[in-house]
Amino acid sequence: MKTVIVKKGSSVSDKVFKIAALVAATYVLAIIVMILVNLLSGSAAIWQKEGLSFLTGTDWNSVEGRESYGAAPYILGTFVTAGIAMGIGVPISFGIAMFLSELAPKIMRTPLSLLVELLAAVPSVVYGLWGLFVFRDYVMNWIEIPLHNTFGDKSIIFSGTPFGLDILTASIVLAIMIIPTISSISREIMIAVPNSQREAAYMLGATKWEVFRMAVLPYSKSGLIGATILGLGRAIGETMAVTMLIGNATGSGALPQSLFQPGQTMASIMANEFAEASQGGLHLAALIGICLILFVIAFVINIVAHLLVARVVKSHEGAVLA
Amino acid sequence: MITIEQRAEFRKHFRYNVGRRLLVDKIVKGMAFGCVLIAIVPLVSILVDIFTNGSAALSFEFLTAVPGAVGSDQPGGIGPAIQGTLVLIGMSSLVGVPVGVLGGIFLSEYGTNRYGRTVRFFNDVLAEFPTIVIGVVAFVVIVLTTGSFSVWAGTFALSIIMLPIIMRTTEESLKLVPVTYREAGYALGIRRWNVILRIVLTSAKSGLVTGIMLAVARIAGETAPLVFTILGSSSFIAGLNGPIDALPLKIWRLSSLPYDSAVTQGWGAAFVLIIIVLSINIGVRYIFLRKKGGTLKFRTLGGAL
Numbered sequence: 001m002k003t004v005i006v007k008k009g010s011s012v013s014d015k016v017f018k019i020a021a022l023v024a025a026t027y028v029l030a031i032i033v034m035i036l037v038n039l040l041s042g043s044a045a046i047w048q049k050e051g052l053s054f055l056t057g058t059d060w061n062s063v064e065g066r067e068s069y070g071a072a073p074y075i076l077g078t079f080v081t082a083g084i085a086m087g088i089g090v091p092i093s094f095g096i097a098m099f100l101s102e103l104a105p106k107i108m109r110t111p112l113s114l115l116v117e118l119l120a121a122v123p124s125v126v127y128g129l130w131g132l133f134v135f136r137d138y139v140m141n142w143i144e145i146p147l148h149n150t151f152g153d154k155s156i157i158f159s160g161t162p163f164g165l166d167i168l169t170a171s172i173v174l175a176i177m178i179i180p181t182i183s184s185i186s187r188e189i190m191i192a193v194p195n196s197q198r199e200a201a202y203m204l205g206a207t208k209w210e211v212f213r214m215a216v217l218p219y220s221k222s223g224l225i226g227a228t229i230l231g232l233g234r235a236i237g238e239t240m241a242v243t244m245l246i247g248n249a250t251g252s253g254a255l256p257q258s259l260f261q262p263g264q265t266m267a268s269i270m271a272n273e274f275a276e277a278s279q280g281g282l283h284l285a286a287l288i289g290i291c292l293i294l295f296v297i298a299f300v301i302n303i304v305a306h307l308l309v310a311r312v313v314k315s316h317e318g319a320v321l322a
Numbered sequence: 323m324i325t326i327e328q329r330a331e332f333r334k335h336f337r338y339n340v341g342r343r344l345l346v347d348k349i350v351k352g353m354a355f356g357c358v359l360i361a362i363v364p365l366v367s368i369l370v371d372i373f374t375n376g377s378a379a380l381s382f383e384f385l386t387a388v389p390g391a392v393g394s395d396q397p398g399g400i401g402p403a404i405q406g407t408l409v410l411i412g413m414s415s416l417v418g419v420p421v422g423v424l425g426g427i428f429l430s431e432y433g434t435n436r437y438g439r440t441v442r443f444f445n446d447v448l449a450e451f452p453t454i455v456i457g458v459v460a461f462v463v464i465v466l467t468t469g470s471f472s473v474w475a476g477t478f479a480l481s482i483i484m485l486p487i488i489m490r491t492t493e494e495s496l497k498l499v500p501v502t503y504r505e506a507g508y509a510l511g512i513r514r515w516n517v518i519l520r521i522v523l524t525s526a527k528s529g530l531v532t533g534i535m536l537a538v539a540r541i542a543g544e545t546a547p548l549v550f551t552i553l554g555s556s557s558f559i560a561g562l563n564g565p566i567d568a569l570p571l572k573i574w575r576l577s578s579l580p581y582d583s584a585v586t587q588g589w590g591a592a593f594v595l596i597i598i599v600l601s602i603n604i605g606v607r608y609i610f611l612r613k614k615g616g617t618l619k620f621r622t623l624g625g626a627l
Contacts, residue, residue, distance in 0.1 A: 020424055024422075028485065032447075095354045096358050119364070123595060133589075207343050237453070267546070279466060302450050303447060305450075
């Protein structure tokens with residue numbers, strides 16, 4: 001009799017379990033709200049003092065009494081390094097994705113893609129260490145000095161003394177770090193293109209490249225854009241490797257002009273100066289303000305990217321299984 | 323009528339056309355292969371440099387002793403850093419694993435509604451978030467309110483980084499469990515939560531472990547959030563309310579010191595860290611690859627894994 005009673009009503013334990021799961025899931029949303037609230041309250045002081053000129057100013061002076069903060073050089077520095085990294089990384093990632101999804105022999109695909117994905121497993125600080133003591137010399141001797149000798153100070157972007165710890169080195173290492181992200185998502189999106197598309201192109205006598213260009217690429221376009229934007233989000237938030245390699249200029253000196261000049265990104269200024277900022281001071285509020293800007297940018301980028309990727313992968317899922 | 327001359331003309335055009343297209347095809351194929359090589363060269367270079375430079379620093383003392391005075395002849399070791407990393411991993415897992423698994427259960431078993439989709443979406447967004455932002459928030463929430471850098475703050479930050487990864491992998495592996503397993507459970511009169519815990523979770527065990535291990539590998543290498551939360555220290559752990567050291571943080575600090583011995587130690591610490599991270603990654607993938615069909619799902623997190 002007892003079991004019948006239990007089965008009739010919905011049991012308390014079931015409800016408790018469901019609520020526990022619900023709470024755990026809600027925790028994720030709570031974290032995002034908490035991040036926003038804390039960054040807003042932590043940076044309130046700097047918005048009151050500087051207002052919108054915090055976004056456009058180039059001064060960065062933390063000496064007490066003459067404090068003045070402008071985040072523009074770091075915002076620009078972030079977009080310049082991320083932009084150069086994208087310029088280098090995206091074509092290579094698409095090449096990798098194309099090779100792994102279309103060209104490579106079946107037996108090579110899994111090991112090669114694992115190898116590329118291992119690049120993502122290497123911690124950021126290890127990239128920084130390697131960049132600082134190994135890669136820097138290569139960039140300086142093989143790329144920067146030849147470029148500088150060829151174009152010299154006539155061109156703006158190659159002016160300055162090649163030193164190795166500058167925007168270019170940071171951007172190249174950043175490119176290496178975003179390649180696994182973009183290439184693994186792009187590959188998945190290319191695999192999601194239905195084979196009937198490829199077969200139709202093959203039937204017309206197309207070569208592999210033509211199949212890729214005419215059948216695979218148009219079909220996966222919005223997904224590839226999404227993958228690119230996800231890579232951008234990663235490049236913008238990357239901290240340690242950039243901090244160790246970019247040379248860490250501050251204030252208007254950090255405004256990116258030449259590739260061979262030290263710069264600063266939003267993430268790296270936080271990592272560099274957080275320890276020095278006194279608690280409750282304006283300096284700290286300014287750094288948290290930069291964090292808020294970074295948060296907003298990363299949030300928007302990630303939402304756009306996920307919408308693009310999710311749409312493609314979802315609408316093609318049936319086709320992959322068929 | 324087509325004359326013989328015209329036919330020869332057509333043939334010439336055809337040959338030219340096909341030859342050109344095949345050439346372009348070959349060039350593109352070569353370039354795509356080149357891209358793969360370009361990506362693999364840095365990986366190999368990093369591994370080779372770390373193994374050659376790092377093995378020079380390795381010794382029993384290096385792994386267990388406290389660091390010596392900066393720049394002195396006795397460089398000491400990275401014992402506190404290794405201990406700190408293990409403590410942080412353990413404590414973050416205590417929070418991140420149960421919450422992440424429960425959240426994953428919600429997404430997979432109860433998450434077919436609008437709320438489930440919202441959580442899933444923001445979970446994906448959170449997984450790709452710059453970790454430095456999470457570190458700064460942990461600083462504001464815990465370090466500023468308690469007034470000191472502490473293990474708690476580090477745990478808080480790292481558990482937030484773990485959470486979305488575990489939630490996502492849990493959801494994906496629970497979804498791979500056939501509905502018939504659940505139905506068999508219901509048919510026996512077992513309640514839903516018992517079915518989920520005893521049948522679904524146990525069937526999806528290997529997927530769960532994979533997700534947890536990948537999350538652990540991820541937080542083992544995180545540096546940026548630790549700068550603001552645990553600060554770093556040169557002695558073994560004194561309590562959960564004080565600062566401790568961690569391997570990635572140690573690497574960063576050592577690399578900025580102008581002494582050769584410090585740099586050698588930095589390589590040694592990187593060697594230990596990369597052994598931990600890569601062995602987890604390769605091990606998990608190897609185990610998982612042998613189970614067919616699962617790999618595709620886990621790649622949805624892309625570079626995060």
